[in-house]
Amino acid sequence: MKARRTQPAMDGEELLGRAERVVAQARSRGIAQAECFLEWSEGLDVELEKGAIASTGAGQGGGGSVRVVVDGRLGFAYFTDVRDAAAALDQAREASRHAEKLDYSLPTASKPRRLGGRWDDRVAAMDVEAAIGMARDLLAGGRETAPKALLSGGGVGLQAEWCAIASSEGVSVWDRATAISAAASLVQEDGRASISASESAASHRLDLDGKAVAAEAGRTLGALLKPAKAEGGRVSVLFRPEAAAELVSDLVISACLGDEARRGKTVWSDKLGKRVAAPRLDYTDDPFVAGAVGGVPFDAEGLPTQPVPIVAKGMLKNFLYDSWDAHRHGAASTRSAIRGDFKARPSTGTHHVVVAGAGARPLDRLLAGVDDGFLVESVLGAHTANATTGDFSVTAPNVWRIRKGAVAGPVREIAIGGNLPDLLLRLDGVSKEAKQMDGMRMPHLLFADVDVSV
């Protein structure tokens, strides 16, 4: 293998300069519209297994992609070495010949708003001692709150990312962000079965408390030991934020993608402006929540992001579009372009979802209103829900019984089935307390009349 490419200087301005030079190359090849996206990332992680550090690893890498529009036809190609960008431009131009002539134009520039608090030099330093120190904290937190449990998995991850986008239409932006994550999974024998519980947290800054993360998993585990047998029925179910996110977010996000919806593929295709949930639910893509991981100043096409209400007071307010989907459906981009990585074309998605509701109540008051039901900590199988119909069938391994407004103790696994759009219309309560996760802020959600079987 020939030695290629030297490492970029990890400098946003320089990365942007490279992207702009690729766009200039496109111009010199007679390509009227071109866009270049470049990214570089560095990471460090510590993996935990069997109550100890199992492995440490580091990675770095990056690359870029180009989009070109030739005669109204869009083409795409990617590369890992910026010296191959010219060949990628030719590849993209060739790909465009096979595309439909849809008179698409790349989006034009506007200035993104500043979004601070997303960079921490201490994270970017990729200090192995800091990462191992936090891993030690995770181990200690687990030991202190659940001394009989084994920390079976989890760890610490540090990441620093840079990206730059330049285009012939005036887009010229760069960004950088750091992120740190900590996670702990604890498992403990409990009779003939094992009980497990997990907790995780993420931040842009080196301010996570690893001990607190594992301690929370330990407290959850302790509260799940010696479960009683449950009984099925049609009852109220209160989902903790992690379970609520698992159950609801995939469906809602896929249902509000403009292209999918306008093609009639989703359960909310004909619901714009109509009621899709109980009046207490608000679902907003808000990239500007201070400190939240997932917030970005511009989308994957370089357009300034903005808060987009998706569901407000239970009414479907907006579908989401990137510039391509918007063009195809005669809509305006909601600046919702995302990219998996440099090898992927931009597509439509959410940046940072905030779920809330007018009339949100403190958790203890929400709980107090449940006469007979279950509190669910996690669900399995949510990804197998039917995205077209919203029908789902999941199991909930970590569950407590709720009787007369109080948590009455853990019970064995239950199965929950139903139809998610119907369930959202039966939303009975939203907690004031919410959990900040990577890309989402989610409260507890209470649903009435849920089918539970055992």
Place this chain on the structure above:
Amino acid sequence: MDEIAAMDLARKRGADHAEVRLETVQESRVQLQDGEVRGIVSGTESGFGIRVLVAGAWGFASSNDLAAASWRRAVEQAVRLAKASAAEGRTAVELAAAPRLRGRTDWKPRHDPRDVDVEEKLDLLRRMDKAVRALPEIRNVTASYADANVSKHYVDSNGSDVRWSLVRCVAQAHFTARRGGELAGRSTRVGATRGWETFAMEDPVEKATRAAQATVAALGARTAKGGRRTVVIDHELAGVFAHEAVGHASEADLIAAGESCFKGRMGKRLGTTGLSIRDDSTVAGAFGSFPYDDNGVAGQSKPILDDGVLVGYLADREHAAALGVQANGAARAQDFHSRPLVRMSNTLIAAGDVPEDEVFADIKDGVYCKGSRGGQVDCARGTFLFNAQEAYRIVDGEVTTPVRDVSLTGDILTTLLNIEALGDTFRLGDPGYCGKGQWVPVCDGGPLVRIQKCLVGGAA
């Protein structure tokens, strides 16, 4: 600097063991949405991953920057990280012995997809789209195609030095059927560790057409009645059951971590007599096949259950040593940025001796489930859940009307003993991707399998 020099440098810096993987993937992806070209993507990425052991602790580093400075930095980083981990005093990792392999294996396709024009790939998708859309109830069709030419070079300080290459091709369609207010979604996929000839061996157009017809026929179907019933699962769902319920539970890393219900049960009867399940990365053309794993161990057939008795785990070199078993070629990494994990390849239930029509005999009120819409397993608790693509009521031994949205859940150890018939014909299931923090291509398969007292999810 190259792979060998990087390994040598790692040893000089203090690594007791060093392994280097250099990988190149050249890919092409094409997508058609409702008959319109949605995207044509092509590109190549190369990169390397270096893993070292220092005083029994792992360190790993990776990059897609192949400049000499990047190689050196990665080596230094991997060794430094391993030393930092070693200072934490974890029980030292040992590696099970493995044969020192040297050589090159190229699984050459008969028809390299790189030689196939984009228009021909688009034509395949257009034919899938047209065939499915011939049914008036089908409203939306997304057809997509992908191929990948993968080449790897693995070297380690044990003296292994193997190069291999293969090609995978896959074509799939996802569509929506609508009649009145009722909607149903369905996916269908054809793929193999082969070249463009994949689609001459199994026609994705025909397969998509059959799936569309079944989906339309199921519009208006009732939700299955929930509760414990006798179910028959087809070869594809049987394969998913083997993968989800048995394959994951036999992964040596989960056994070692105490996170599998198979722990401590080696040599014991776990399944009904006649039930044999293996994981086999040597099945010619199967989507999960590979010649060498990412520990440099040859791909092989790994028996898990033999006549109902647990006889083997899936093990990489690290966890094989921890459990006192042999490494059997089960180490796989998603890409060069990822560390190898214990993974499955093609997980298969052997055919039994019951003629297929007799598998249904005497079932008074059961469910016949075909195809998979995904599944999940909790190996520690020993529970599983998976959803069927199609399902039908069985009444008095006959497959009758369709029912919709059937999920099957259960306790792995109980369900394995509740298998009461295995059909006499084995078929390979659909290609798929298994997620365990990393995604790898897999396949599975089996015969018709009849299970008593299986918990069917549906209406209460």
